Amino acid sequence: MTGLPLQTSIPRATELLEAVCGHLEEGLLIVGDDGCVRFANPAATTTLQLPADAAGRRLVHAVSDHRLAMLVETCLGSAAECARELVDASGERYVMARAFPLGGAHGPVTEVAVVLRDETQLRRLESVRRDFVGNISHELRTPIAAIQLLVETLQEGALADPEMAPMFVSRIGLEVSHMSQMVSELLELSAIESGQLSVRVAPVPVTELLVAVERLRPLADERQLELRDEIAPDTPSVLCDATRLGQVMRNLVHNAIKFTPAGGRITVTAGPGDEGRVRLTVCDTGVGIAPEDQRRIFERFWKADRSRQRDGEGTGLGLAIARHVVEAHGGRIAVDSVPDEGATFTVELPAAVDAN
Numbered sequence: 520m521t522g523l524p525l526q527t528s529i530p531r532a533t534e535l536l537e538a539v540c541g542h543l544e545e546g547l548l549i550v551g552d553d554g555c556v557r558f559a560n561p562a563a564t565t566t567l568q569l570p571a572d573a574a575g576r577r578l579v580h581a582v583s584d585h586r587l588a589m590l591v592e593t594c595l596g597s598a599a600e601c602a603r604e605l606v607d608a609s610g611e612r613y614v615m616a617r618a619f620p621l622g623g624a625h626g627p628v629t630e631v632a633v634v635l636r637d638e639t640q641l642r643r644l645e646s647v648r649r650d651f652v653g654n655i656s657h658e659l660r661t662p663i664a665a666i667q668l669l670v671e672t673l674q675e676g677a678l679a680d681p682e683m684a685p686m687f688v689s690r691i692g693l694e695v696s697h698m699s700q701m702v703s704e705l706l707e708l709s710a711i712e713s714g715q716l717s718v719r720v721a722p723v724p725v726t727e728l729l730v731a732v733e734r735l736r737p738l739a740d741e742r743q744l745e746l747r748d749e750i751a752p753d754t755p756s757v758l759c760d761a762t763r764l765g766q767v768m769r770n771l772v773h774n775a776i777k778f779t780p781a782g783g784r785i786t787v788t789a790g791p792g793d794e795g796r797v798r799l800t801v802c803d804t805g806v807g808i809a810p811e812d813q814r815r816i817f818e819r820f821w822k823a824d825r826s827r828q829r830d831g832e833g834t835g836l837g838l839a840i841a842r843h844v845v846e847a848h849g850g851r852i853a854v855d856s857v858p859d860e861g862a863t864f865t866v867e868l869p870a871a872v873d874a875n
């Protein structure tokens with residue numbers, strides 16, 4: 520494939536090329552047949568972390584990754600285009616380098632041009648997508664296998680057993696509701712991630728946000744957990760979407776209930792935060808979260824060691840959704856926990872400016 524020839528004078532051509540190279544997303548590096556750097560555009564300088572005095576220096580001295588110098592050498596020697604992937608020592612950055620010879624058509628190769636494309640982001644997205652599909656399949660396999668087993672047991676005679684049949688059918692119902700919960704959370708998450716989350720903010724009194732939490736009181740009672748709230752009298756109203764924030768608070772309290780053994784306590788507090796914010800916390804006396812896991816719990820599908828879970832009904836999506844919703848409001852969510860002592864989730868949101 521060939522392009523169109525550049526129709527301009529030579530000094531103007533240099534100026535044009537420099538301007539274009541300066542704006543290219545790809546790095547462009549030109550190395551002479553003496554192994555010295557002749558040119559690097561800004562993207563190449565950033566990608567390779569070239570020192571400021573790299574021009575005129577030998578490439579092997581200017582760049583720590585010797586594979587790049589080898590690529591240039593191969594290209595010079597073979598007078599043919601070649602490519603290789605450069606991965607930095609931490610394994611966190613991937614750069615695709617393509618080298619092609621210059622001047623070879625009419626004589627010996629005098630320079631090699633290297634085009635560098637940073638593929639880190641692309642790789643990360645690929646791996647996120649792979650994990651995502653893997654996780655969904657894994658999460659669906661468990662309830663599907665359970666349903667399959669229950670149906671087989673019913674078919675093999677349990678259907679005729681007046682005591683067993685209703686029990687199995689209600690178990691199937693539970694598995695189905697777990698799957699439908701997961702599907703609706705996934706849809707919500709994908710709507711959020713594709714930028715379709717519409718938050719309609721209005722001043723909402725904290726007590727209104729905690730109405731959703733109150734609905735969990737029967738569950739807390741059933742699990743023999745004390746559920747109480749402490750709302751500071753000077754708490755401003757929150758500038759938020761009441762339904763969505765109510766859901767977030769409900770999810771946090773539901774988690775606290777799930778991960779706190781009987782006899783424990785769950786406290787929801789509200790009060791003024793820093794810089795015109797409202798601070799809400801959900802504090803429990805449960806199993807807590809190991810320090811190395813605290814960073815990860817807001818990732819989708821992330822769940823701590825299953826053996827510590829009292830019931831396996833969670834999807835691991837609740838906190839991922841909570842983080843998105845809170846951040847869409849310009850707020851923050853964080854966790855603090857001492858394993859075996861409990862966890863505290865803190866949500867900070869913009870306060871509504873007082874009307875009077």
Ligand SMILES: Nc1ncnc2c1ncn2[C@@H]1O[C@H](COP(=O)(O)OP(=O)(O)O)[C@@H](O)[C@H]1O
Pocket residue numbers: 770774775778803805806807808816821822823824832833834835836837838839861862
């Ligand atoms: N209050 C809590 N105490 C201990 N662990 C928690 C608490 N809240 C969340 N976690 C951990 O974070 C994980 C992710 O929570 P979440 O996203 O709400 O998913 P799910 O509730 O579906 O498991 C939970 O599976 C649990 O391991």
Ligand SMILES: [Mg+2]
Pocket residue numbers: 770773774833835837838
């Ligand atoms: Mg949850």
